[in-house]
Amino acid sequence: MLCYKKNYATAVIYSLLLLLLASGCTLQKMTRLAKKQHITVQPNPLVANGQLVEFEVKASMPPQIVKDGYRYKLDLYYEYGEQQREQVGALNFEFGEFLYENGWPTITKQFSFPYSPKKNKGTLYVQGMAIKKETDDVKYSEPKAIATGLNTTPLLMVRNNEILFIPDSYAKEADQPAQLTFYFEEDNAKLRSHLGSNLSVLDQYIADNVATQEVTVTASQSPDEAGGMAQKRLEALEKYYLSKAEALNYNNKKISLKKLPVKDTWAQVTEKIKASALPKAQVQEALTIVNSNTSDKEKDAALHKTAAYEYLQLYVYPGLRYGGVTINYNRNQKADYELYLLAKQIAEEKAPADVLTEQELQHAATLTPLLAEKKQIYEAAVKTTNKWPAYHNLGKVYVEMARKEYRPKAKQALLAKAIHNLTYAGFRNPTAPVYYSLASAYHVRGDKLEALQYYDYAIKLGGNPDELKRIFADKAALEIEIGQFDDAIESLKYAGNTYQTQMNLGLSYLLKENYEGAREFYNKALELQPNDALANYSLAIIAARTKNEAMLTTHLRQSIKADNNYTLKAIEDKEFDAYRSEQAYKDAFRP
Known part of the structure; x- marks a missing residue:
């Protein structure tokens, strides 16, 4: 009996050892199979855009990598600086996570990580892990570099984003009336209490503890709305104010309310067009129609056919669907x-x-x-x-x-x-x-x-035109960041002839690989700001892409001369990798 027990215990231990060896062999076999993997990254090198580095990884593995009881995982991480590592994400080759492409399990997935200048020189790695699900035993494969460095050219846009304090006009306007504006939906006279509403503010003015209130209301409508809509909005404002005042008037203040005549639609359209960001030719065309001796219907039909009509629909007409309340205080x-x-x-x-x-x-x-x-x-x-x-x-x-x-x-x-x-x-x-x-x-x-x-x-x-130009300019910068270069070019049509406009038009064309067009706009920027470091640096990038060595030397040298910070930038920039050993590149750093 004792001999039997010894033999049984030995058999159990032996079986466990066999299982462990089999498991280890399977994990090792999976990591060997994984060496046949196909992994691509787009774009490569990675591209910094705005505050993120965004890219796509496509990985295909041999079919035998998918096994019952096991899973294979690819970890992605970005390594930069002095052994700084940032985990980016993972690809799991389990059923439901991949598709078969030419018989191979394949995953295509978007990834991103936050951008900072210290990450410009770094490497994106992938490391495989074969895992036994029951025991969590793991066998790692060797890390593999799949992308090196960041291309930062899309970051060369010019942004403003200057938020201004509301001008302090206390001394000047302490005795001036308060003015509130209410915007309405198309063909609607209902006051809104959600986005864009001033109702809660109006309620506070109505309830203010003052002896008298002189109130004036007015309203307007856009040309494409039904006739009489402005009058309905005027009546809605009057009714709201008087009913609310009756409910909130606890101190018997004297309220007088005056209704101004409905504002002339076409006169307002004229003002809005003159203050728009439309090109001069389109402004003139639209004004000619608006001020013609034709009917409202004919004017609207004629405007439909102009190049400015889309702008009018998007940016002018919504601003005409409003009502105004003016409250006079002392x-x-x-x-x-x-x-x-x-x-x-x-x-x-x-x-x-x-x-x-x-x-x-x-x-x-x-x-x-x-x-x-x-x-x-x-x-x-x-x-x-x-x-x-x-x-x-x-x-x-x-x-x-x-x-x-x-x-x-x-x-x-x-x-x-x-x-x-x-x-x-x-x-x-x-x-x-x-x-x-x-x-x-x-x-x-x-x-x-x-x-x-x-x-x-x-x-x-x-x-006013200056405000709109600022908005269009920064909107275009954002559109460049998200890769909508054609939209950015369209927005910049309304941004005025400024340094920011020319620089961002140059970048849009550069990123669209229209180097001749980009060069033209960067040269215009240099006319506005001679010897500008960023404009010269951008022209040096164009020179590198078009293999114009003389142009590269000239503009890179001028950029570094204007701002020495571009020395390190040029040394690290992936755009100049092909020129590191070339004399044209070296000459740019000489005085």
Whole structure:
């Protein structure tokens, strides 16, 4: 019996050893098979675009790599600097995760990782892992480099994204009337309480504790709407104000409401076209039709046939579907030192909020250069007034704080707060400058689709020509970042003849590989800013791509001469890899 037990125990141990050896052999066999893998990366080298490096990996494995009880996994990571490693993602060759292509299990997947300049010199690796599911035993394959370095040429766009404080006009406008604008949907006179609504702000004005209120309402419509729509909007505003005032009037203030005549549609179209970003020829063509002695229907039909009509539909007509309310107040002014001290006390909850008006709080914030103090005062203004300038300027402060923040998570948190406040400013005052600020905050944060949406919305609201040109210019920069080069070129038609416009047209054509066109625009940029380092550097890239050695030497030398930071950039740039040993490249670094 004892002998039997010994033999049984030996058999069990032997069986386990066989299982382990079989498992090890299977894992080893899978890693050997994986050496036949086919892996491609697009683009290669990787390309930095905006705040991300985005690319596609396609991996095909031998069919035998798929086994019951086992799985094969490819880990992707990017290695840069002094052994810094960033995990990028993984490809799992399990059923449901791959498709067969020519009989081989194949996965095509998009990946991305955050961009920073320190990652310019790095390598994307893939490392295989054969795994037994039951025991989690693992056999690793040797890491394989599949892409080296980053091409940063798409980052050479010029952006502005300057969010401005709402101009401080306290001294000038303390006694001026408050003006609120309400936008309506097409062929609709219903006041909206969602995006773009000023209703909550209007309610606060109605409830303000003042002796008298003189109120004026007006309205408008676009040419493509049914007749009488503006009048319906005027009546809707009048009805809302009077009914709400009756419900909220606790102190028997005197209210007088005046209705202005409905605004002339074609006169407003004329103003909007003159203030648009349309090319001069299209402006003239449209104005000729608008000011002709034809019927409304004939004018609208004629505009349909113009090159400007799409712009009118997108960016002019929506801004004509509005109603306006003007409320006249009279208030006394306090001295600056008194305003500052009272604002600090309100911010610290040492004084009641109603000791200062909205305009007084806004002005007090301009009296300190410290962002932390501005933030406190604007926060108090938001809390006590709930009005759009406070939200907008608090958002501006958060953006400025984010620009100075070097910690990524803290920076993102500050930008999230900026976006929150700028969104509320947009709800209360839907105008082109406010939505440009919101779009810029999203752009700075790297939220590209949201930024594009709000650039577009800002343009639709309309504004003065300079404002619209700024918006179109930064919208184009974003379109370059997301690879929509044709859209960027279209947007830049309305961005004016500025340095930013010429530089971004040059980059758009460069990335479309139209090097002759790109060269023309970069030379125009140099006419506006002679000896500009970035324009010369971009021309050096064109020279490298077109194998023009004399041009490469000239422009790379001028770029480095204008800004020595381009020395290191040129040394690391993948665009010049083919020229490292060439005399034309070496000559560029000589004085």
